[in-house]
Amino acid sequence: MRSSRSWKAQTRTAAIPNRDAYGLVYAPSGRDAQIALSLLEEAGTKAKAVADLTSLISNLGDDVSFVVVTEEALRSANLRAISDWIEKQPSWSDLPFIVLTSRGGGPERNPAAARLSEVLGNVSFVERPFHTTTFISVARSALRGRRRQYEARLRMEALNEGERRLQTALEAGRLGAWEFDLASSVLTTSTTCKAIFGRAAAEPFTYTDLLSAIHPDDQERMQAAVHATIETGSDYSIEYRTIWRDGSIHWAEIRAQLYKDSRGTAVKLVGVSADITARMQAEEDQRRLNDVLEQRVTERTRELQEAHANVMVEVSQRERAEEQLRQSQKMEAIGQLTGGVAHDFNNLLMAVMGNLEMLERHVGDDSRAKRLIDGALEGARRGASLTQRLLAFSRRQDLKIEPVALPGLVRGMEDMLRRSVGSAIQIETELPEGLPAVSADANQVELALLNLAVNARDAMPDGGTIKIQLKQSGAAVESEHLTAGSYVVLSVADQGHGMDEETLKKAIEPFYSTKELGKGTGLGLSMIHGLALQLKGRLKLNSIVGIGTTAELWIPVSPMTAVKASPERKPDTHLDGATGPKRILLVDDDILIAMSSVDMLMDLGHDVVEAHSGEEALECLRNGPTVDLMITDYSMPGMNGGDLVKAARAISPTLPVLIASGYAELPPGLDLNVARLGKPYTQSQLASEIAKVLNAATD
Known part of the structure; x- marks a missing residue:
């Protein structure tokens, strides 16, 4: 009895994933059920008895931690129903059974008892009469095994949730996922990937189908790139034309990496695809525009030369001025294009990075999931760095001079x-x-x-x-x-x-x-x-x-002397005093971005009211609960963020406002006296800006 009390204390302090789990006892004859329940209760384990086999089967479920049953109760019973239930258990579950056998009737000497292993699967035998310590030890082992099963279920659920969020991130970026098995040449594609090649979700799409969809002039280049990746292990990156079934020409960008097994053998290619038809068309339109500008400049130059063949210095000056104008127009056109692309890409990265950052908090100790999320975040950060270069080139990036x-x-x-x-x-x-x-x-x-x-x-x-x-x-x-x-x-x-x-x-x-x-x-x-x-x-x-x-x-050279900057302090996301928790009105027309931003705000402890347009936000301010802060996107259809701020301050003049934008700077002349947050932003950046705005409002 001393050992049973010690085990009872250990059981009460253990971290059991499913605290509502209980044991079932089916011992219809004698005092076996009463004794088993008494011992389990003394050991701190919840359990209940059932009167017959039908009740036993109806009580089986995920919350049952183990089953204690006597051999004679099952010896002549029809076990088909219980066998079916065991077969249909979830993949994580293997319910433990403890079978009480008669004296001299252990499984080694009792073939009938041994056959129960084939039906019940996970079975431990206890020969009667048994010692209290023996029964408790077997029950303890069954509980420990069931606890590991519950932990496995939690990990599987977390992985499933991670896969769902990753799929959401891919869909937000309009990226199609695919895998190509090198041994079998089997191609597995997502619905988005099929759509990039003009195929419906339910249609089969084999590697042969993919090759036939590639423009004939690009097929050799595509296959050469695949072979190079397989032979060298370098990343696969290519753009090529595709021909849809209606005969239309489209462009696809394909990126992949080579996956190898533990022996270093190349197994498959894993990658993503994107439809870049709009981008390629925009570049083609830009080239045509440049050709037109070049032609006009050439024609104008020829006219000037014909009209003023004799004061050469003046002609030379005009030629240089026109060349500078042409280059200026060309660079301005490219700058507008790159600035727009950077804005849209920043919005996509906002959804991707926000979801990945929140997902990272819920994977627990799963190192593989963490490694996958870290890789995706690193890729998204590289994308954000590229947009900063694009904005710098287009001169749309704020400079702190x-x-x-x-x-x-x-x-x-x-x-x-x-x-x-x-x-x-x-x-x-x-x-x-x-x-x-x-x-x-x-x-x-x-x-x-x-x-x-x-x-x-x-x-x-x-x-x-x-x-x-x-x-x-x-x-x-x-x-x-x-x-x-x-x-x-x-x-x-x-x-x-x-x-x-x-x-x-x-x-x-x-x-x-x-x-x-x-x-x-x-x-x-x-x-x-x-x-x-x-x-x-x-x-x-x-x-x-x-x-x-x-x-x-x-x-x-600056007319002023440089001041040594103090070290930058990492923003503190802890809510205290003026920073929270607060009721925040979040306004963004993009559902995916709004979803990730709401998750980050709620994770910081704030109460969030969500709106997807300027009109909806104004309705919340007029008739909803009082809010402490409004965070709004700038680029929204109908009423943009600037118009919303002006209308909102007519309702609540002292309402603090934070404007988020994928552009590096807001349009000139927008005199709103509001704080600005550039997309994509992290949770710590969001918390820091909220603290600044709220602290400024209380000063």
């Missing part, structure tokens, strides 16, 4: 630069003291320096030295590129293969890259060029084939 001390900035980046370029590359710096501060955005200058260092590393595949130098220089007179004044020049020089004159002319053009396909976006130098123009400076490139390249970023 302030005095910046470049020597300290470069020193602070040395460790990161060395990790980025690898051990085969040496970095030398020449950072003289006493240089004046420059007028710049420190974050953007850091990004530009990192891009230049990575470009230099890629130009030296066999290793070499990168030299980073700072010097002060001046532009004596106003030139085509620089205004007269004083500048600090940040230069990055490599010993790489260099560029010829023709390549050097194209180096800063957007999407132009000398790197292999898939290893460069072509936005690095164009982004730095755009930054230099925004800072009223210049990016200058000098290169000699076989000798190396030097990139110089000229930045104007």
Whole structure:
């Protein structure tokens, strides 16, 4: 009895996933049922007795932790019903049975008792008369096994929920998932993937069907890319044309990775697909527009030359002006296109990152699920970084211009630069003291320096030295590129293969890259060029084939002295005082983005009222409960975020407002005096901005 009390204490303190679980006792003869219930109660385990086999079967369920039954109660009974129930258990469940046998009638000497193992499956035998410690030990083992089954159920449910959220994220990004088994050539596709190739959800779509749907001119290139991935293990990335059954031509972008088994054997390709028809059509329209502009400029130039063949200087000046105008129009058109793409992509990333961030909180100790979520988040963050480059190129990104001390900035980046370029590359710096501060955005200058260092590393595949130098220089007179004044020049020089004159002319053009396909976006130098123009400076490139390249970023000297910034403190999502919990009105016309934002806000402890249009939000403010803060998207059909803020303040003049936008900056002239949150944002960024807005409202 002492050992049973000890086990009773352990059972009460154990963390049982299903606290409502109980045992069943079916012992219709003698005092077996009474004794078993008494022992289980003393051990702290809930149990109840049933009178007959029908009652036993009707009480079986997920909440039953184990069953105690006597051998004679089952010996002559029809066990078909209980056998059927056991067969239909969920995959996680294997209900334990404890069978009480008669003296001398253990399973080794009693074939009839042994046959119960075949029917009941998970069986433990206890030979009567039994000692209290023996019975409790067997019951304890059954409980421990059932507890592991409950834990397995929880993990399976979490994985199923993770798969559902991942599918939601893929659908939000309009991405089709697929797998290709290399051994059997079996292609498995999602509904979205089939739709990208013009197929209905219920239609079969084999690898042969896929090949037949690819434009004949692109099939050889596609198959060569597949073979290259299988042979080298490199990521699969390709764009090609598809022909739908109605004869229409579309474009698809396919990305995948090679999956190998534990022995390193290639097993399958796993990837996603996207319909990029609209993007390719937009690029084609842009090319046509450029051709028209070029033709018009050419015609106008010819007319001027014919009309003014004799004062040549004037013609030359006009030609240069028109060429600059053409380039300006071309860059402006591309800037508008990239800015719009970045805005839409930021919205998609908001849904993806928000859902993944919330999902990460619920996977528990499942390392594989965490690894998958971390990989997806890393990919989404890379997408967000790419949109920042697009916005910088289109000049739609906010610049925080302030005095910046470049020597300290470069020193602070040395460790990161060395990790980025690898051990085969040496970095030398020449950072003289006493240089004046420059007028710049420190974050953007850091990004530009990192891009230049990575470009230099890629130009030296066999290793070499990168030299980073700072010097002060001046532009004596106003030139085509620089205004007269004083500048600090940040230069990055490599010993790489260099560029010829023709390549050097194209180096800063957007999407132009000398790197292999898939290893460069072509936005690095164009982004730095755009930054230099925004800072009223210049990016200058000098290169000699076989000798190396030097990139110089000229930045104007600031009239003020740089102030050393205090270390940035990670936002605290803990709710206290002015920050919560609060009732927040969230307004966003995109259901997926609204869903992820509501989840993040509720996870922070706030009470959320959700609206999907400006009109719906105003109705909530007029007739709903009082809210402490309104968070609204800016780009909404009908009534945009700016119009909503004006109308809302007519109802509640002191209502704090936070505007979220996928654009890096709001339209000019929008004088609303509201805080702004850029998409995509994390939960910590959201909590930090809410705290700032609410604290400002209470001051």
